[in-house]
Amino acid sequence: MDCTFLTLRVSIAEERGDETKQTKTRRIHTTHDTFQGHVRSMLGRGVKRKWSCLEELEAEGLPDAAEEKQQSASDESAESGDEAGLLPPRSDMSHLQQRQLVLGLCLEKLQRYQAGMELSLRRSVLLINTLRQIQEEMRSDGVGTCTSDVLLNGVHPDSCLLRDDFREEDMPVTCPGCAEGDAESLSPPLSPEFPSPEAAGDQQKPPPAATVSTFSDAVNAMGYLSDLALDDIFEDIDTSMYETSDLPSAWSAGSLWPVSVSLWPDEDVKMRPGSHSSAGSLQSCLTDLNELDHIMEILVKS
Amino acid sequence: MAGVAGGNDFQWCFSQVKGAIDEDVAEADIISTVEFNYSGELLATGDKGGRVVIFQHEQESKNRPHLRGEYNVYSTFQSHEPEFDYLKSLEIEEKINKIRWLPQQNAAHFLLSTNDKTIKLWKISERDKRAEGYNLKDEDGRLRDPFRITSLRVPVLMPMDLMVEASPRRIFANAHTYHINSISVNSDHETYLSADDLRINLWHLEITDRSFNIVDIKPANMEELTEVITAAECHPHQCNVFVYSSSKGTIRLCDMRAAALCDRHSKFFEEPEDPSSRSFFSEIISSISDVKFSHSGRYMMTRDYLSVKVWDLNMENRPVETYQVHEYLRSKLCSLYENDCIFDKFECCWNGSDSAIMTGSYNNFFRMFDRNTRRDITLEASRESSKPRATLKPRKVSTGGKRKKDEISVDSLDFNKKILHTAWHPKDNVIAVAATNNLYIFQDKIN
Numbered sequence: 204m205d206c207t208f209l210t211l212r213v214s215i216a217e218e219r220g221d222e223t224k225q226t227k228t229r230r231i232h233t234t235h236d237t238f239q240g241h242v243r244s245m246l247g248r249g250v251k252r253k254w255s256c257l258e259e260l261e262a263e264g265l266p267d268a269a270e271e272k273q274q275s276a277s278d279e280s281a282e283s284g285d286e287a288g289l290l291p292p293r294s295d296m297s298h299l300q301q302r303q304l305v306l307g308l309c310l311e312k313l314q315r316y317q318a319g320m321e322l323s324l325r326r327s328v329l330l331i332n333t334l335r336q337i338q339e340e341m342r343s344d345g346v347g348t349c350t351s352d353v354l355l356n357g358v359h360p361d362s363c364l365l366r367d368d369f370r371e372e373d374m375p376v377t378c379p380g381c382a383e384g385d386a387e388s389l390s391p392p393l394s395p396e397f398p399s400p401e402a403a404g405d406q407q408k409p410p411p412a413a414t415v416s417t418f419s420d421a422v423n424a425m426g427y428l429s430d431l432a433l434d435d436i437f438e439d440i441d442t443s444m445y446e447t448s449d450l451p452s453a454w455s456a457g458s459l460w461p462v463s464v465s466l467w468p469d470e471d472v473k474m475r476p477g478s479h480s481s482a483g484s485l486q487s488c489l490t491d492l493n494e495l496d497h498i499m500e501i502l503v504k505s
Numbered sequence: 506m507a508g509v510a511g512g513n514d515f516q517w518c519f520s521q522v523k524g525a526i527d528e529d530v531a532e533a534d535i536i537s538t539v540e541f542n543y544s545g546e547l548l549a550t551g552d553k554g555g556r557v558v559i560f561q562h563e564q565e566s567k568n569r570p571h572l573r574g575e576y577n578v579y580s581t582f583q584s585h586e587p588e589f590d591y592l593k594s595l596e597i598e599e600k601i602n603k604i605r606w607l608p609q610q611n612a613a614h615f616l617l618s619t620n621d622k623t624i625k626l627w628k629i630s631e632r633d634k635r636a637e638g639y640n641l642k643d644e645d646g647r648l649r650d651p652f653r654i655t656s657l658r659v660p661v662l663m664p665m666d667l668m669v670e671a672s673p674r675r676i677f678a679n680a681h682t683y684h685i686n687s688i689s690v691n692s693d694h695e696t697y698l699s700a701d702d703l704r705i706n707l708w709h710l711e712i713t714d715r716s717f718n719i720v721d722i723k724p725a726n727m728e729e730l731t732e733v734i735t736a737a738e739c740h741p742h743q744c745n746v747f748v749y750s751s752s753k754g755t756i757r758l759c760d761m762r763a764a765a766l767c768d769r770h771s772k773f774f775e776e777p778e779d780p781s782s783r784s785f786f787s788e789i790i791s792s793i794s795d796v797k798f799s800h801s802g803r804y805m806m807t808r809d810y811l812s813v814k815v816w817d818l819n820m821e822n823r824p825v826e827t828y829q830v831h832e833y834l835r836s837k838l839c840s841l842y843e844n845d846c847i848f849d850k851f852e853c854c855w856n857g858s859d860s861a862i863m864t865g866s867y868n869n870f871f872r873m874f875d876r877n878t879r880r881d882i883t884l885e886a887s888r889e890s891s892k893p894r895a896t897l898k899p900r901k902v903s904t905g906g907k908r909k910k911d912e913i914s915v916d917s918l919d920f921n922k923k924i925l926h927t928a929w930h931p932k933d934n935v936i937a938v939a940a941t942n943n944l945y946i947f948q949d950k951i952n
Contacts, residue, residue, distance in 0.1 A: 301839065305785045308843055324683055324702040325733045325752050326848045329789045332731055336785065 302337055309334050517897045518950040519890060520935070521575055523560070524943035526888065536939035538926055542606040542614065545930040548576055548937055549616060550944055551601025555585035557618055557671070559629060576946055580629055582671035585620040597622050603688050605697070607710070615674070617697065621684040624699055626675035626710060633667045636660040680706050680716045687737045693744040700737035700749060703730075705767075719767045720749065720759065735850075736795050742802045746771075750807055754791030758818065774816050776823045786838045786847065794850035799859040800931075806862055808853040811835060813864050815876070828874045828881065831866045833904045833915050846920050856929045865924030868913070869940045870900055886924060886938045886945040896950060 309330050524534065533554025540549050548560040561579035588597040600620055607615040613630040638660040643649050683702035690697045698707050698719070705720035720737075724730050733752045740746035745761045756774040759767035778787065790810035798805045804825070807814050811832060814824035830851075834841060841847040846867070853864040865871045866883070874881045883900040890897060903912040926939040934949035 302785065304839065305842065312845070323848070325735060325792070328730060328733050328752055329792060329848070332788050333785060335731075336788070 302340065305333065306337050309337070516950045517884060517934075517936075517947045519892065519895045519897065519945070520948045521946040522888070522891050522943055523558075523576075523946075530942045534942040536926060536942060536944060537601050538604050539928040539937050539939045539944065540604045540606060540616075541928050541930055541937070542616075543608050543931060545932050545935070547579065547606070547614060548928070548946075549604045549606070550937075550939065551584065551604050551618060552942075553598070553600040555583055555587070555599030555601060555620065557582055557584045557601060557604065557616075557627070559671075580669040580671050582627070584618045584625060584627065585623065588622075602685055605688050605690050607690055608694055610694075617688050617690065619685050619688050619699065622678070622681055624677040624685065624688060624708075625673050626677070627671050628674045629669060629671050631667060631669055633665060634662040635665050637663045675710065675713050677708055677713050677716070680708075686735060687749075689737060689739040689747070691739045691744045691747075692742055696744070698737060698739060698747060700734050702733040705734065705737050705747075705749060707761075717765070719761065719765070721766075721768065735793050738796055738798055738805075740802055741798050741800060748796055748798070748805060750793035750796040752792040753788065754793055754809060756793065756796060756805070756807060756816070772818070772821050774821045774824075776814070782835075784838065786842060789842070789847050790838065795852040797853060797855060799855050800857065801859055804859065806853055806855065808851050808864055810847060810849075810851075813853050813862060813874070815862070826876060828862070828872075830864055830872050831870075831902070833902050834867075837915065841920070844920065846923075849923060850925060851923075852926050854927055854929045856934070857932045863927050863929055863936060865927055865938070867920050867923050868918040869922040869924060870902075871924045871927060871938055884947075886940040886943070886947075891945075894950070897947065 313327065313330055313334075524536075531554075533552060533556075535553045536550050537553050538549075538551040541547070542549070546562050548562070550558050550560075552558075558578060559580045560576035562576050563574045584601055585599040587599045589595070590597055598621055601618050602621065603617075603619050605617045607617070607626075609615075613628050616627050616629070618625050618627060638658050640654060640656070640658045641649060677699070681699065681701040681704070683704070685699055685701050687700040688697060695711075696707055696709050698705055699716075700706075700720075703721065703723040704718055706716040707719045708716045720734070722732065722734060731753075735750050735752055737747060737749035740748075746758065747761070747767075748756055748758045750756045754775070757770035758772035758774070759769075760771045761767060763769070763771060778791070793807045793809050795808040796805055803818060805816050805818065807816065807824075808830075811834060812830055813828045815826040815828075817825045838847065851865050853862060855862055860877055861873055861875050863871060863873045869886045870883050871886065872881060872883055883902070884897045885900050901909070901912045902918070903909060903914050908914050922941065924938055924940055928937045930936065936947050938945040938947065
């Protein structure tokens with residue numbers, strides 16, 4: 204019908220050992236073939252390859268996207284201001300409340316996966332993009348409102364509300380539970396009822412710089428955990444991970460670890476309540492090993 | 506072909522409903538795909554229980570000329586079984602995600618069905634004769650001792666009751682790591698594509714042990730993942746062209762002649778976002794749930810959460826037509842997000858002449874848009890109006906202000922009753938609408 208499929212058919216014939224000798228057939232690849240620097244698998248479960256041209260596109264796209272989001276954030280607050288007419292602070296609150304609600308639901312939805320069932324990747328990606336958008340907006344807000352609010356130290360009539368609001372919001376986003384491997388502090392911010400201000404206040408507020416990275420860790424821990432296919436993981440494994448005993452560096456390579464979560468999600472929660480987060484399973488494994496050693500020692504001696 | 510709505514054209518009337526009337530619906534019975542074959546003679550449905558049911562159109566009888574032929578069950582078979590991926594400790598659902606018919610080439614019919622991971626090619630054939638008079642086997646079907654057979658008998662073909670057999674002819678497995686959302690038979694009738702969340706593979710219908718990965722959007726680092734493939738389809742006439750849609754509301758058209766690997770698109774269709782309607786849900790609702798070429802191949806249609814758009818393949822910067830499906834839900838997005846409805850994947854379809862389009866909504870409502878007159882209509886698939894030849898009354902949802910008589914308010918819509926899958930007969934004004942576990946068939950009223 205056209206040349207593409209002619210080549211295709213011919214190449215298939217060739218592969219099957221037919222007499223056809225076509226040299227231009229490049230469309231058949233075995234697992235180890237490379238084509239334009241990409242590995243394409245025929246039999247394997249789709250071999251992963253580099254981002255290639257899209258990588259550049261995204262690299263260019265990112266700053267724009269961030270700008271756009273900030274733009275949109277200001278658009279939106281302006282818009283909600285219009286709706287409420289003469290009461291800008293109140294309308295601002297409703298926007299914040301909605302954001303808070305969306306954020307809480309986002310995290311809850313990402314966390315609430317069914318054991319043994321694969322998540323919809325589309326849904327996870329959309330949820331995480333929403334989270335990212337909110338994070339972006341909060342970061343831009345945080346520079347403006349939050350710091351000035353803190354400086355005013357409760358003098359502003361709305362500051363009390365605002366401050367609590369911000370603290371609460373900061374909790375799920377920075378997700379200290381995820382970052383520090385503390386499941387207890389992880390769960391409250393994820394419930395639809397937001398954490399009480401006292402509980403939130405007890406938490407140490409991480410510096411803004413850390414916020415970003417811990418947030419992305421949280422996202423990684425929750426978002427794509429069960430979407431990572433094992434074969435992909437094996438291809439993705441960065442052996443440098445195993446060469447270092449440095450926990451934080453293992454962390455940054457972290458999206459591998461959630462796999463253990465996806466495999467035994469229930470045990471993770473039930474068997475180690477409050478002591479280790481699902482995401483911090485590396486640490487917990489080490490601890491468990493130490494404990495096991497200890498127990499063995501006792502057993503052997505007795 | 507006439508338009509979609511009432512007025513001077515014609516009216517839609519009830520024809521048939523399939524499926525149990527029970528209030529409590531078994532999960533396995535929920536219809537997950539509906540598809541007419543190329544002639545419209547057969548109609549296939551797939552369900553969450555992995556079954557495929559094929560209905561056949563029966564010719565109108567002479568003594569009842571007012572009744573056009575009905576669709577009756579032709580064949581039912583279990584296409585997919587639940588599986589367990591031991592490596593990943595994950596269940597693989599048997600749910601049929603898509604069915605695509607192959608153009609008919611002989612007496613038998615062929616279709617492709619797919620669940621999340623595995624595509625199967627099925628042959629549906631009729632048998633009305635059987636061979637009788639073998640003496641090589643005994644009555645139980647066991648081979649007899651050859652030394653005891655003294656004569657050779659030639660079997661004869663005897664007529665028997667018509668039997669429809671469905672047999673799996675090819676199984677295309679192990680090529681998708683993510684969930685298959687689309688399959689599409691190419692116009693060369695020899696190849697087809699299958700798309701999952703991150704990759705598109707091209708297959709030959711005869712070859713199951715290899716496929717060609719033609720699109721791969723998986724980033725090297727999954728943390729950088731911001732977009733997934735939501736649907737893909739081959740062009741109806743040009744076998745080198747296909748499109749795929751993304752969760753960011755864009756559509757990429759690729760030409761397989763340009764390169765074997767179609768990571769670089771030939772065309773990129775995207776409508777600039779209206780900043781005034783931006784919200785937290787902007788990206789979610791712009792995610793495209795279905796893309797379909799028109800029969801002519803000149804246009805394509807995309808469905809996002811609130812609207813359906815028609816694109817001219819020659820114009821990439823905006824759609825030529827946009828139809829609001831249920832704009833009244835825009836103010837309800839937060840609760841639709843809360844109850845997860847916002848992630849529902851509505852499909853859409855063209856009528857045979859590309860003059861009208863149809864797509865589903867909530868509350869068992871479905872919408873039709875006439876592209877020429879720009880008229881639209883909301884109809885309901887319900888048991889109440891399912892008397893033979895009963896005309897379907899147009900439905901209206903009140904949008905703010907006072908609710909008029911016969912209107913239904915947005916708050917009383919039932920979001921558990923959703924019409925995600927519909928199909929339009931390729932030649933006639935006959936439509937099939939899947940409402941949970943029921944399949945409704947409507948047709949235009951003959952005056």
